[in-house]
Structures are given as C-alpha cells and as structure tokens.
Amino acid sequence: MLEVNNIDVYHGDLQALWGVSLTLQEGEMVALIGSNGAGKSTIVETISGLLTPATGSVIFNSICLEKEPAHRVVQLGVCLVPEERQLFPSMTILENLELGAFAPESRKVKDETLKFVYELFPILEARSSQAAGTLSGGEQQMLAIGRGLMSKPKLLMLDEPSLGLGPLVVKAIFEVIQQINRSGVGILLVEQNVRVALGLANRGYIVENGRIAGHGDAKSLLDDKHVKEAYLGIS
Amino acid sequence: MVELFAQSFVNGIMIGALYGLAAIGLSLIFGVMRILNIAHGEFLMLGGYAAFWMFTLNNIDPFLGLPLVAIALFLLGAGVYKVLFSHAARLPGELKMNTSLLIAFGLSLIFPQLATAAWTGDERAITPVYSGTSFELLGVRFGYVPLAGLLVALAVTFGLRFFLSKTYFGKSVRGTTENWKAARLMGINVDRTYLLTFALGAALAGVAGILVGLTQVVMPPIGMHWTLKALIVIVLAGMGSIGGTLVAGLIIGVVEAVSHIFIGPYAIVVGLVIFLLIMMFRPQGLFGKA
Amino acid sequence: MAHNWKKLSLIGGIIVLVALVPVMTRRTDILTWFTLILIYVTLSQSWNIIGGYTGQINLGHVAFFGLGALTTRYLWLLFGLPLPVALLAGAVVAPLVALIIGVPAFRLRGIYFIIVTLVFAEILRHVAYTAIPVASVLPAELLTTYSLVPRYYLSLTVAVVAVAVVYVVSNSRLGLGMMAVREDEDAARTSGVSILRCKLSAFLISTALAGLAGGVFAYYYVGAYAGYLFEPVWTFDSVLIVFVGGAGTIIGPIIGSVFFVFLQQWLATILPGGFHLVVFGIIFILVVLFWPSGIVGGVVELRRRRRR
Numbered sequence: 001m002l003e004v005n006n007i008d009v010y011h012g013d014l015q016a017l018w019g020v021s022l023t024l025q026e027g028e029m030v031a032l033i034g035s036n037g038a039g040k041s042t043i044v045e046t047i048s049g050l051l052t053p054a055t056g057s058v059i060f061n062s063i064c065l066e067k068e069p070a071h072r073v074v075q076l077g078v079c080l081v082p083e084e085r086q087l088f089p090s091m092t093i094l095e096n097l098e099l100g101a102f103a104p105e106s107r108k109v110k111d112e113t114l115k116f117v118y119e120l121f122p123i124l125e126a127r128s129s130q131a132a133g134t135l136s137g138g139e140q141q142m143l144a145i146g147r148g149l150m151s152k153p154k155l156l157m158l159d160e161p162s163l164g165l166g167p168l169v170v171k172a173i174f175e176v177i178q179q180i181n182r183s184g185v186g187i188l189l190v191e192q193n194v195r196v197a198l199g200l201a202n203r204g205y206i207v208e209n210g211r212i213a214g215h216g217d218a219k220s221l222l223d224d225k226h227v228k229e230a231y232l233g234i235s
Numbered sequence: 236m237v238e239l240f241a242q243s244f245v246n247g248i249m250i251g252a253l254y255g256l257a258a259i260g261l262s263l264i265f266g267v268m269r270i271l272n273i274a275h276g277e278f279l280m281l282g283g284y285a286a287f288w289m290f291t292l293n294n295i296d297p298f299l300g301l302p303l304v305a306i307a308l309f310l311l312g313a314g315v316y317k318v319l320f321s322h323a324a325r326l327p328g329e330l331k332m333n334t335s336l337l338i339a340f341g342l343s344l345i346f347p348q349l350a351t352a353a354w355t356g357d358e359r360a361i362t363p364v365y366s367g368t369s370f371e372l373l374g375v376r377f378g379y380v381p382l383a384g385l386l387v388a389l390a391v392t393f394g395l396r397f398f399l400s401k402t403y404f405g406k407s408v409r410g411t412t413e414n415w416k417a418a419r420l421m422g423i424n425v426d427r428t429y430l431l432t433f434a435l436g437a438a439l440a441g442v443a444g445i446l447v448g449l450t451q452v453v454m455p456p457i458g459m460h461w462t463l464k465a466l467i468v469i470v471l472a473g474m475g476s477i478g479g480t481l482v483a484g485l486i487i488g489v490v491e492a493v494s495h496i497f498i499g500p501y502a503i504v505v506g507l508v509i510f511l512l513i514m515m516f517r518p519q520g521l522f523g524k525a
Numbered sequence: 526m527a528h529n530w531k532k533l534s535l536i537g538g539i540i541v542l543v544a545l546v547p548v549m550t551r552r553t554d555i556l557t558w559f560t561l562i563l564i565y566v567t568l569s570q571s572w573n574i575i576g577g578y579t580g581q582i583n584l585g586h587v588a589f590f591g592l593g594a595l596t597t598r599y600l601w602l603l604f605g606l607p608l609p610v611a612l613l614a615g616a617v618v619a620p621l622v623a624l625i626i627g628v629p630a631f632r633l634r635g636i637y638f639i640i641v642t643l644v645f646a647e648i649l650r651h652v653a654y655t656a657i658p659v660a661s662v663l664p665a666e667l668l669t670t671y672s673l674v675p676r677y678y679l680s681l682t683v684a685v686v687a688v689a690v691v692y693v694v695s696n697s698r699l700g701l702g703m704m705a706v707r708e709d710e711d712a713a714r715t716s717g718v719s720i721l722r723c724k725l726s727a728f729l730i731s732t733a734l735a736g737l738a739g740g741v742f743a744y745y746y747v748g749a750y751a752g753y754l755f756e757p758v759w760t761f762d763s764v765l766i767v768f769v770g771g772a773g774t775i776i777g778p779i780i781g782s783v784f785f786v787f788l789q790q791w792l793a794t795i796l797p798g799g800f801h802l803v804v805f806g807i808i809f810i811l812v813v814l815f816w817p818s819g820i821v822g823g824v825v826e827l828r829r830r831r832r833r
Contacts, residue, residue, distance in 0.1 A: 071424045079420070086414055086416060087414070102421045103421070348800055459757065467644060471638060476576055503651050
C-alpha cells in the first residue's frame with residue numbers, strides 16, 4: 001500500500017534523512033522506533049506532504065505523493081496525527097472533529113464517521129461542546145486521533161501518541177489504536193515507547209541519525225540484541 | 236451645549252460605524268494570515284470610485300449596486316493576493332510581516348497615482364436623491380444615509396460572525412487562523428483559504444468605500460487616511476478580534492466627534508493618543524487575548 | 526593593513542572629488558542633483574539603521590525628517606539662530622520624540638512599532654497642514670543671496686557624517702546586537718541581547734540622522750508647505766533607496782541614492798505629474814519580491830559565484 005523509496009529530506013539546508021525506504025502493506029501496523037531527533041517525525045511529515053523530499057519517491061496505492069501538497073495527501077487517504085496533537089484550541093471538540101472531515105469525500109459521510117469516533121471515544125461525545133484547549137492531555141490525544149479518523153484514512157500515521165500521558169491513558173489509547181487497525185486502517189506508528197510499539201505492531205523500522213538502521217518483524221526486533229541494548233535498557 | 240454634545244455623539248456613532256466597517260476587512264486579513272495590509276484603504280478608495288461611476292454613468296443606486304462593488308473588489312483582491320502576496324504568505328513570521336508590509340506600502344503609493352491618472356484628483360461624492368435627508372429626534376438630527384451606513388456595518392459584522400462560526404468554510408478559516416499546519420493536515424487548502432480571505436477583506440473595504448462616497452468624498456489620497464483609521468480601530472479592538480472591531484470603531488468615532496467640540500481640526504490627534512494609551516496600558520486591546 | 530589603507534584612500538579620494546565639483550562647475554542642475562543625492566544619502570542611511578540593520582520597518586520615517594526640518598527652519602528663519610544651532614536642535618528634537626513613542630512600542634511585538642510610526646507620521650502630516658497652512662518661503666534678502674554652494678557642502682558634510690555613523694555602528698557591539706535582533710529576535714534574547722535597548726538605540730540614532738537630513742533640507746528649500754515635509758513619499762524614497770541599493774550595507778544606500786535621483790530626474794521629464802511614483806512603486810515591489818538584497822547583494826553573490 002505504501003512505498004517510501006530512498007528519500008533524502010532537508011530541513012532548510014540541513015539534511016535530515018538519508019536514503020530512507022520503508023513499506024507498509026494494507027491493514028498492517030508498522031512501528032518507527034528510534035531516539036529523539038532520529039528523524040522519525042521527519043519521515044511521517046514527508047509522507048504527509050508537509051515536507052518534500054529532495055530525492056526519492058513516496059508511493060501510496062500507485063499514486064506518487066511526494067509532489068502533492070499536504071491537503072491533497074489527506075484526500076488521497078493518508079492522514080497524520082501530528083506530534084503534540086496540534087488541535088484548534090479555541091474551537092470545540094465537535095468543531096475540531098468536523099474540520100477533520102473537511103476533504104470533500106469525507107465530508108459526505110461526516111455524520112457516520114462521527115458516530116464511529118464517538119463510539120471509540122465516548123468521552124468526546126460527552127464533552128463535544130467544550131473548547132479543545134481546556135481538555136486534559138489524554139482527552140486531547142483522543143481528540144487528535146478522532147480528528148484524524150474523520151478524514152476516513154486508509155493509512156493513519158501517529159506521531160508519538162503517548163507523549164506526556166500517564167500509563168493508564170496510554171494503555172487505553174493503544175487499545176483504541178489496535179481497534180482502528182483491526183477495522184482495516186493501516187497504521188504507521190512513531191513511538192519512543194519501544195516496548196509498547198513493538199508489542200502492537202506487525203513490523204518495525206529502526207531509525208537512527210536519519211537512516212534506517214534495521215527493520216523486521218516486531219517480535220524478532222524485540223529479541224534483537226541491539227534493540228534491547230539501545231532502546232529497552234537491557235544489556 | 237447639551238444639544239451640541241448629543242449631536243456630536245450621534246455624529247460620532249455614525250462615522251464610528253464607518254470606521255468599524257473600514258477596519259473589519261483589515262482585522263480579518265491580519266487575524267487569519269498575519270499580514271498587515273496597509274494598502275487596505277486603497278481598496279476602500281477603489282470601492283468608492285466604483286460606486287461613484289456606477290451611479291454617475293449608469294444610474295445604479297449605490298446600495299443596490301453594493302453586491303457588484305463587493306464582487307469587483309473581491310476579484311481585484313484575489314488578483315492582488317495571487318500575484319503579490321501569495322509568495323510572502325508562505326514565509327515564516329517576521330519575514331512574512333516585513334515583506335508583505337513593504338509590498339503593501341508600495342501599493343499604497345501606486346494606487347493613488349493610478350486613480351489620479353484615471354479620474355483626476357477631483358473630489359467625488361455620491362449624491363442620490365435621498366442624500367442629505369434626515370429626521371429629527373429629541374433635538375438631534377439623524378441623517379438617513381449615515382443611519383443606513385450604521386445598518387450596513389451591523390449587518391456586515393453579524394454576517395461575518397455567522398459566516399465564521401456556522402459555515403463549514405468559515406470554520407476552516409478559523410482553524411487555519413489557529414493552527415495552519417494542522418489545518419493542512421485536515422485537507423484544508425491553506426493557500427486557497429488565504430486567497431479567499433484576502434479577497435473577502437478587500438471586498439469589505441470596497442463596501443466601506445461606498446459608504447464613504449455617500450457620506451464624505453472619494454479622492455485618490457483617501458486610501459492611507461482610512462487605512463490609518465482602520466489600524467487604530469483594530470489595535471483598540473484587539474488584533475484578531477472581529478466582533479470587537481465595530482465597537483472599537485464606534486468608540487473612536489464618538490471620542491473624535493466630541494473632541495472636535497474642544498480642539499476642532501486637531502481631533503485627529505485623539506486617535507494617536509488612544510493608540511499610545513493602549514500600547515502602554517492594554518496592548519491586547521479591549522477584546523483581544525492577553 | 527594595506528587593504529585598509531587602500532580602502533581609506535579610495536574613500537578619501539571620492540570625497541575630495543565630490544567636494545571639488547562646485548569648484549569645477551557652477552551649473553545649478555548638476556549642483557542640485559548632487560545636493561539632493563547627498564541629502565538622500567543621509568536620509569536613506571538613517572532608515573538603513575533601523576530598517577536595514579535592525580529589521581524594524583519604520584514606515585513613518587518622514588515624521589522625524591519633518592520634525593528636524595521644521596525645527597531647523599523655524600529656529601533659523603523665525604528666531605534667527607545660527608544655522609549650526611538650528612541643525613543641532615533638529616537632530617535632537619527628532620530622537621526626543623522618538624523616545625516617547627519608541628519606549629512603549631518596543632516593549633511589545635514588532636507590529637506595534639510598525640503601526641504607531643505609521644499613525645504618528647500621518648497625524649503629524651495632518652496637523653502640520655492644519656496648524657501651518659501658510660507656506661514657509663525664504664525672506665527676500667536670503668532669496669537674492671541664495672547660493673547652492675553652501676547647501677552643497679553642508680549636505681556633503683552631513684552625508685559623510687551619516688555614512689561614518691553607519692560604519693561605526695555596524696562594526697560595534699550595538700551593531701551586532703541590531704543584526705541579531707533582525708535575524709532572530711528570540712535567539713538574540715536568549716543570547717543576552719537587550720532587545721529593548723538595541724531597538725531603542727537604533728531608533729534614536731536613526732531619527733537623529735533623519736532629523737539632521739531634514740535640517741539640511743530646511744536650509745536647502747526655498748518655499749514649501751509645512752505639511753510637505755511630512756508627506757509619506759519621503760519615507761518611500763528612503764526605503765526604496767535602501768532596498769534597491771542593499772539593505773544593511775554601508776554602500777547600498779549611497780548607490781541607491783545616485784540611482785534614485787537620476788532616475789527620478791529623468792522620469793520627471795517624460796512622465797506627467799506624480800506618475801513617476803508608479804514606476805518607483807513597481808520597481809520597489811519587484812525588488813522586495815525578487816531581489817531583496819539589492820544591488821550590493823547582487824554584486825556580493827556574483828563575486829561569490831566567481832570565486833567558486
């Protein structure tokens with residue numbers, strides 16, 4: 001479904017990614033793991049169209065994404081839930097969700113999708129007229145994911161969904177993420193919490209210093225010596 | 236003396252409504268895309284001329300022709316944005332502000348010259364049959380046309396608020412204002428949103444221009460004069476507060492009109508004083524967030 | 526070391542040459558052009574300090590030019606003070622006023638400065654036209670003895686001072702702070718630069734020079750309305766010169782002034798009325814959009830490419 005081929009990406013004059021390649025099959029959950037600043041966010045931002053690669057290509061369902069602007073990428077079925085949520089703080093939960101369905105195709109089925117999102121996150125329905133800026137961290141994350149779902153994505157990318165959240169909330173959120181994956185939506189998960197990420201995902205890629213340092217099946221990565229030392233604190 | 240005050244107060248409300256109307260487009264553009272369009276008054280001037288010529292050449296009543304003027308200025312605004320500002324709009328913070336400011340500054344010098352070349356520097360006033368008519372209430376004279384101007388200002392203010400809070404596109408404008416990066420991730424075409432917002436701002440300026448033509452005069456140099464009035468209004472209201480713009484305009488109108496009693500033609504200084512006071516004691520304006 | 530002597534003698538040579546012009550010719554048009562160029566050099570350099578080096582776009586710059594001009598004119602003509610005193614007064618009044626609006630403005634975000642200077646200039650213009658509706662004309666005795674030569678040398682001296690000030694400031698710690706503020710205010714703040722002090726100092730120096738330029742112009746012009754001294758076109762001309770020449774450079778405004786005055790004189794002969802403003806406006810917008818580093822920037826880029 002998704003093919004990233006050898007992309008080089010620059011932030012201004014500084015190179016951030018070197019020859020990054022990855023794939024994601026339909027319905028898969030793939031984890032991108034690596035430490036802070038390794039380039040994981042840059043990868044998903046490039047796929048989502050916020051950044052343009054200098055070389056290489058991003059192909060989604062046979063369509064080249066790398067030249068498309070971000071709003072077109074969403075319409076094509078790839079949605080990014082960005083790091084730190086990036087909500088519209090003075091707008092209500094409902095308004096945030098509604099805007100998630102802005103793209104014409106998703107707008108048609110907006111009400112249906114909204115019901116689905118409310119089923120996943122009942123607390124959003126309860127607080128639907130509350131301003132997004134007044135929500136707790138966990139609620140904001142739920143809203144951010146819900147907003148992403150409103151665009152009816154075939155591939156949902158999540159950048160650090162567990163950031164700044166307590167363990168119980170994190171557990172709840174990851175359960176929902178699994179549910180979403182089971183409903184047929186592909187998931188590309190950027191996570192610092194390696195154990196949880198690899199526990200859920202089918203496969204994983206290790207990102208180090210802007211390069212892919214390794215990849216494989218999630219279970220074998222968990223057993224991998226380097227992964228254990230570098231990211232799981234086991235030596 | 237009381238009559239003088241009361242009349243000045245009413246006059247102040249009427250002209251203040253115009254100030255608010257003139258400022259609302261500027262506030263919208265600045266609020267959404269952080270571009271301070273100091274050529275805003277030029278769009279007002281052109282709107283005034285458009286209404287004047289429509290009336291003088293084709294006998295179209297300025298109020299009936301209002302939609303036409305709005306559309307014309309909308310298209311002009313869209314063109315100006317696309318050619319001149321769309322590149323600057325993608326620059327980061329300070330650079331965007333400075334670049335767009337300079338471009339608008341250039342426009343504020345070009346447009347009056349073009350207008351002079353096209354229509355001479357003569358004062359133009361739109362004078363349909365009903366202009367100058369008024370009624371008296373409790374010893375105070377109310378002009379029908381200025382009253383209509385007040386109604387237009389109210390209609391525009393409420394219309395804009397409705398548009399922004401109830402329509403889908405309006406909500407996308409608000410979203411883009413709050414977080415344009417996130418807006419892009421929802422499938423909102425931010426470039427197009429900016430274009431339409433700028434065009435809308437220009438159209439609103441044009442509408443204000445019609446009222447200026449009806450209640451005062453239209454001449455090539457009035458652009459900067461109105462831009463500055465609008466700037467004072469939006470600072471008093473609080474930058475980005477669209478609802479507060481009309482109120483701020485009314486306040487300035489009244490304060491100026493009443494000051495006129497005491498300091499005559501120097502009443503214009505009042506605006507500067509208000510501005511300085513706001514800067515020193517309440518920079519977020521009356522309705523802005525701190 | 527040798528490089529510096531070469532540069533210094535080159536500059537000295539140019540100044541001497543320019544100083545010799547009135548000796549070589551008495552043609553009023555040539556002397557007028559040079560005098561105007563030199564006045565514009567001072568005025569544009571003054572804007573260069575606040576706009577080019579510190580990145581604060583002052584669109585009400587004419588207010589300080591006008592204040593200096595008005596002060597000098599009245600002290601000189603009405604109160605009979607000697608010209609140097611009147612000039613000095615003009616160069617002091619402008620920054621004093623600048624202080625009043627600068628202190629509250631610079632404590633806030635940049636946009637407040639932009640708006641307040643614009644508003645202030647416009648109101649001053651309006652007040653000038655209203656309060657002084659009669660044009661100020663040189664009295665008969667001064668009219669008959671009017672000679673461009675002292676005006677020429679005054680504007681040359683002031684221009685040299687202005688360029689020297691820009692040179693000294695740009696190479697000083699203040700200059701470093703100003704440029705840091707221009708590039709990235711937040712980064713400058715965390716590096717310990719006092720943003721308020723930097724901006725305010727730049728503003729005061731800028732307005733003092735503008736007031737001085739105004740004073741020279743006050744000595745130069747025969748007759749004009751007070752309001753004319755506050756017309757926004759003065760601001761526009763300065764900003765145009767700085768950008769076309771090269772903002773934030775020392776030579777930029779000098780080159781820009783020469784280019785500007787000659788183009789202006791030429792356009793005035795072929796275009797009606799104030800239409801040359803349209804041409805300048807278009808040039809200005811094009812420069813801002815496509816060539817913001819101006820002529821100097823272009824030359825620097827060419828040199829860089831050739832070195833590679």
